[in-house]
Amino acid sequence: MSVLEIYINWVNSVLGEAGGHVDGVEAVQDGKVLCDLIDVLAPDAGLAAKVKASGDCTPLSYIKVALDHMKSHGIKIKFPPQDIIHNEIKSLLDILWILILNYGIHFIGQNAFQRSVGIGKKQLLEWCQDELGTTFDHRNTLTFNLCNGNWFVQLLEQVAGCSMQKSKDTAEYIDALLTEIQDRYCIMKDIIRASDIVDGTVDEHTLMIYLSLMRRR
Known part of the structure; x- marks a missing residue:
């Protein structure tokens, strides 16, 4: 799955909380x-209502209001809003990752200097520790910590909140858990591949994205 497809699945996971798609x-x-x-x-931003109240509901107006909100919270935008309208793929990927990192993995109210990838990984790992009642070595990657010792599967089981019959095929069982979580919380299962979890090869950023969505449940 491409990075853009993963990001769009993240978009639908977030919008799903409000019935959007x-x-x-x-x-x-x-x-x-x-x-x-x-x-x-x-939730306090009220950006869509702000644009609607202005009477200028063009794509450019929505994009400018969104970018202004980001800039007001210390986010540096390195491309013009027209790039998004014109489907400049790098700008689209950049804007979605900015949202994921600053609004999804972190809370936008945090100091901008604290909203880094490294600090995000640390906070997500701490959340995993709290959920699982264990301690991980922060010197290791998220992938290593969670995919070794079956910890990620245990986390999925906990979030799924149901007793499922385990399959002899671990990937098949993980896929069933991902499906259950999607049905319960609208977290799109296609963000992450079960086989990558089994192999311990899941991308760190992809894992961060999925964990951040589970943390919101």
């Missing part, structure tokens, strides 16, 4: 989705 990247170009995402992740 997008079919593809074209919706991001429309602009309103950016405001909707921020409104879910930072």
Whole structure:
């Protein structure tokens, strides 16, 4: 699965909390989705309502309001809003990762210097420790800590909150857990592949994205 597909699945996981859904990247170009995402992740923002009240509900207006909110919280934007409208893939990936990191993995109210990937990993690992009642070595990667010793499977079982019959095929069992979590919490199962968990090869950023969504449940 491509990075963009993972990001769109993240978008639908967040929007799903408010009953929303997008079919593809074209919706991001429309602009309103950016405001909707921020409104879910930072409920006091009220960006979509702000744009609607202005009477200028063009894609550019939605994008500018979303970018202004980011800038007001110390986020540096290195591309013009027109890049999103014109489907510049790098800008689309950049804006979605900015949202994931600053609003999803972190809380936007945190100091901008604290909203780093490294600190995000540390906080997610601490959350995993609390959920699982164990201690991990912070010197190791998230993937190593969670995919060795069956810890990620235990975390999925806990979040799924149900007793499922274990399959002899570990990947099949993990896939069933991911499906259950998707049904319960709208966390899209396609963000992460069961086989990558079994092999211990899941991408660190992908794992961070999925963990941050489970933490919101």
